[in-house]
Amino acid sequence: MSKGNLKEKLKEIQKDIPIEEGSLATYVGLIEVQEEAKGFYAEKFRDIDVEKVQEGFKEGKPAFLSLPLEISEEDIEKAYAAVTGYLSESLPETREPIARIEESRKTGELRLKELSDALFAGDEEHVHGVAERVGVDPEILEAVIAWSLQPIFQALSDAVSSKVDFSTWTSGRCPVCGGPTKLEYVDAGGHAHLRCQFCGTEWGYPEGKCPYCGNSDRKTVVEIPVKGEDKFKLMVCYKCGGYWKVVDERVVGGGVPRELYDIWSFRLDLLATGGER
Numbered sequence: 020m021s022k023g024n025l026k027e028k029l030k031e032i033q034k035d036i037p038i039e040e041g042s043l044a045t046y047v048g049l050i051e052v053q054e055e056a057k058g059f060y061a062e063k064f065r066d067i068d069v070e071k072v073q074e075g076f077k078e079g080k081p082a083f084l085s086l087p088l089e090i091s092e093e094d095i096e097k098a099y100a101a102v103t104g105y106l107s108e109s110l111p112e113t114r115e116p117i118a119r120i121e122e123s124r125k126t127g128e129l130r131l132k133e134l135s136d137a138l139f140a141g142d143e144e145h146v147h148g149v150a151e152r153v154g155v156d157p158e159i160l161e162a163v164i165a166w167s168l169q170p171i172f173q174a175l176s177d178a179v180s181s182k183v184d185f186s187t188w189t190s191g192r193c194p195v196c197g198g199p200t201k202l203e204y205v206d207a208g209g210h211a212h213l214r215c216q217f218c219g220t221e222w223g224y225p226e227g228k229c230p231y232c233g234n235s236d237r238k239t240v241v242e243i244p245v246k247g248e249d250k251f252k253l254m255v256c257y258k259c260g261g262y263w264k265v266v267d268e269r270v271v272g273g274g275v276p277r278e279l280y281d282i283w284s285f286r287l288d289l290l291a292t293g294g295e296r
């Protein structure tokens with residue numbers, strides 16, 4: 020997707036999204052910046068070991084755990100610079116925390132690599148501890164790190180998706196980054212896929228099967244009717260309590276880039292989490 024294109028597309032679907040226009044444009048702008056930053060890493064993942072990934076799949080391991088990724092501080096720095104540059108420019112309230120992160124990086128109090136390892140190990144406490152020490156809102160620090168890692172994993176996703184067959188991957192978690200997702204789409208041919216909200220990987224997954232716990236009992240996996248909604252379906256699993264959203268391309272067509280599906284169907288998140296009045 021070329022730069023500027025998503026913002027153009029956003030205009031067509033803006034009316035469907037209950038988010039204030041300016042914030043929405045900022046969010047989509049960030050997706051574009053990340054899309055561009057992804058280019059830094061295309062070379063890095065050119066020669067991934069396909070066999071190793073397939074072997075890992077047999078043990079239920081996502082690609083990033085099977086491959087020696089060797090992501091360095093300098094690697095993360097590139098996307099981090101693009102992301103923080105964009106944020107400081109578009110969201111003035113992020114300038115101060117970003118300046119503080121920068122200072123702490125200079126003194127060596129804060130290392131991007133260390134924080135990204137902690138995030139991937141699910142050790143949010145560590146990230147919050149660092150945030151407290153350097154005086155930055157933990158949520159902002161966590162978001163900045165996650166947003167800086169996204170382009171790296173999106174590049175990995177491109178590399179893996181172009182070479183590896185996902186048909187042996189049966190999990191509802193992402194075969195590349197291992198993350199959960201609440202986004203499903205049905206293609207023009209009627210085949211259902213999950214799409215990872217973190218790295219963008221898409222893989223086949225049976226319709227009506229819960230992506231979190233694998234339950235496919237029709238009595239406990241049900242569609243929640245949403246008044247006035249004809250584009251998207253809201254699914255709930257009563258076994259694990261999770262919900263997910265389905266974008267049916269036989270209904271909405273193929274004109275909107277899938278990068279925008281999550282935000283396009285944001286109204287369903289509000290409904291599912293009780294945010295809509």
Ligand SMILES: [Zn+2]
Pocket residue numbers: 193194195196197198215216217218219220
């Ligand atoms: Zn992923």
Ligand SMILES: [Zn+2]
Pocket residue numbers: 229230231232233234256257258259260261
């Ligand atoms: Zn479930």
